[in-house]
Amino acid sequence: MTQAARSISYGLIAAFTLLLICILIRPAGLSANDGLSYFGSFKNTIIPYSAAFFLNAYFYWEAARVLVNNNKLHNYVAYGLRVMALLLTGLVLTPHTLVNPIHTAIGTTLFVFQLVLSIWLLVKIDFSWQNLGLVCIELCGGLISFYYLPKPHGLLLQGQVIFQLAFGILLCKVVNKYGRQQLTDTK
Numbered sequence: 638m639t640q641a642a643r644s645i646s647y648g649l650i651a652a653f654t655l656l657l658i659c660i661l662i663r664p665a666g667l668s669a670n671d672g673l674s675y676f677g678s679f680k681n682t683i684i685p686y687s688a689a690f691f692l693n694a695y696f697y698w699e700a701a702r703v704l705v706n707n708n709k710l711h712n713y714v715a716y717g718l719r720v721m722a723l724l725l726t727g728l729v730l731t732p733h734t735l736v737n738p739i740h741t742a743i744g745t746t747l748f749v750f751q752l753v754l755s756i757w758l759l760v761k762i763d764f765s766w767q768n769l770g771l772v773c774i775e776l777c778g779g780l781i782s783f784y785y786l787p788k789p790h791g792l793l794l795q796g797q798v799i800f801q802l803a804f805g806i807l808l809c810k811v812v813n814k815y816g817r818q819q820l821t822d823t824k
Contacts, residue, residue: 655685659686670790704816721747721751
């Protein structure tokens, strides 16, 4: 696995492990329909919630640092990783209980940006049926999230998790494959 893909993987593993801890501490979050942000509202889950987002942002930033070189496509992907790192940080710094419109705008921007990046990765870098399937799963998670966002009860958290898992797997897979191709092309 390339160093950039490894960084992305570490971020995803850390984030999902910490969010699982949040769910174990406060299982009511599964049905609260505040999405993952629910866990940023309580003293006993705010630390693992914040750490999940900050660690994911850190590892996206680290992957971007590794990817930056003279290759134009690498630089585009690195830029995307940095934008996501900033948006993830923004989500934690704007709690939905205090500034919900700003928090929602940042979260929506993150999801739209990730979906656009996924489609770009699929079309420009690595089209395969498996990757197309991941983008379709991601889109389904995004539609679930979009549908339940304004509702008082529903599956917002589940939609977010589906979306982020599919996105993370696609991103890691494409960055790893593309990074390996770049290594062999330069030899």
